[in-house]
Amino acid sequence: MNEYDWHKIKELAITWVKExxxxxxxxxxxxxxxxxxxxxxxxxxxxxRKIEQYFLQKIQMNFPNHAFLGEEGISSExxxxxxxxxxxxxxxxxxxxxxxxxNFAICVAVYHKGEGKVGIIYDVMNDELFHAVAGxxxxxxxxxxxxxxxxxxxxAIIGLNARWLLYKGKAFQPIVVDLVRQVRGxxxxxxxxxxxxxxxxxxxxxxxxxxxxPWDFAAALVLLNEVGGCYSTFYGEPLAILKAxxxxxxxxxxxxxxxxxxxxxxxxx
Ligand code: IPD
Ligand code: CA
Ligand code: CA
Numbered sequence: 167m168n169e170y171d172w173h174k175i176k177e178l179a180i181t182w183v184k185e186x187x188x189x190x191x192x193x194x195x196x197x198x199x200x201x202x203x204x205x206x207x208x209x210x211x212x213x214x215r216k217i218e219q220y221f222l223q224k225i226q227m228n229f230p231n232h233a234f235l236g237e238e239g240i241s242s243e244x245x246x247x248x249x250x251x252x253x254x255x256x257x258x259x260x261x262x263x264x265x266x267x268x269n270f271a272i273c274v275a276v277y278h279k280g281e282g283k284v285g286i287i288y289d290v291m292n293d294e295l296f297h298a299v300a301g302x303x304x305x306x307x308x309x310x311x312x313x314x315x316x317x318x319x320x321x322a323i324i325g326l327n328a329r330w331l332l333y334k335g336k337a338f339q340p341i342v343v344d345l346v347r348q349v350r351g352x353x354x355x356x357x358x359x360x361x362x363x364x365x366x367x368x369x370x371x372x373x374x375x376x377x378x379x380p381w382d383f384a385a386a387l388v389l390l391n392e393v394g395g396c397y398s399t400f401y402g403e404p405l406a407i408l409k410a411x412x413x414x415x416x417x418x419x420x421x422x423x424x425x426x427x428x429x430x431x432x433x434x435x
Contacts, residue, residue: 169229169250172276172283172299179274179286180297182224186217186272187290190257194267209260214238217256217272225252232276235408237381250278253407255381258287259357266356267291273359275384277407285388287363296363296389304392306367313394314368316419319427322371323351324416325361330376338376338400338412341432345374345424358413362386365415366393372416372424376400379410386415396421401429 167174190213198211218236225234233242233251242248252274257263259270268291276284285304287296298304304311324345331346333339346352353370355361358378364370366389375382383397384407390397397405400412402425416424 175276176284176297176299182221183272183274183286183288186220187288190290200264209264214256214260218254221254252276253380253384258359258382262356269355269357271357271359273381273385275388280407282388282391285385287359287385289360298389298392300388304366304389311367311393314417317371317417319348319423320350322349322420323353324349325370325373326352327354337433341428345428358382359386362415363389366390366395371420374400374414376412377410378413380408383413390415394418
């Protein structure tokens with residue numbers, strides 16, 4: 167296969183995502199071994215590792231010149247020197263996978279020379295596939311997603327993990343509290359990737375996290391580019407695709423107003 171035919175690459179990656187999702191669904195019938203990573207609420211299962219390994223094998227077999235970065239520790243050596251990188255989150259929402267068997271996603275992104283070319287976020291249990299190729303539109307299953315319309319802060323519904331409200335003493339905390347007070351509603355689904363796919367598809371108007379990693383947001387940015395969604399760090403700086411950082415994605419006007427009137431105003435006061 168032509169290693170720059172992004173549409174064909176997406177179609178192939180979708181077949182892998184569907185196969186991986188069958189493995190995940192089958193595993194829910196068995197006892198899953200769960201471990202903790204950095205903290206008691208940071209979970210990993212053998213399925214996270216198995217699915218990551220599955221993608222690595224497929225990518226190495228089909229695209230030996232491409233680099234790979236996965237959440238569970240697999241990365242091609244010297245991936246910085248290669249033009250094309252696959253960024254994989256085998257299960258986004260592992261806590262939901264373990265506790266609820268619901269609202270978890272497989273995320274696949276392909277970046278070429280720093281630009282997002284392919285983004286796939288698959289909600290396994292709802293069979294909802296969000297996918298995009300740069301310049302070719304974003305889709306929810308077969309349906310093309312529309313360009314995002316502006317929304318005012320008092321009509322906005324945002325995705326946010328309530329834990330970010332607890333960090334007293336951090337510069338972002340009063341800003342997040344103020345925003346929660348002023349928006350119409352706040353939702354928390356437990357999968358950053360799905361929440362950003364919901365912004366791209368208009369179900370949410372914004373999503374905020376004060377710390378995400380490339381595998382959490384890489385695929386979503388490709389979707390958002392296709393529908394005019396805005397994204398930056400919480401402080402309005404550009405996102406670096408291979409670095410962990412805060413992330414704020416939103417509808418055009420909403421994103422701009424939050425950065426100017428909530429974040430920058432508070433930080434400059
Ligand atoms: C997590 C989920 C969660 C978000 C965390 C992520 P994981 O990813 O997306 O919603 O709040 O910051 O780390 O660990 O389930 O892949
Ligand atoms: Ca994740
Ligand atoms: Ca994960």
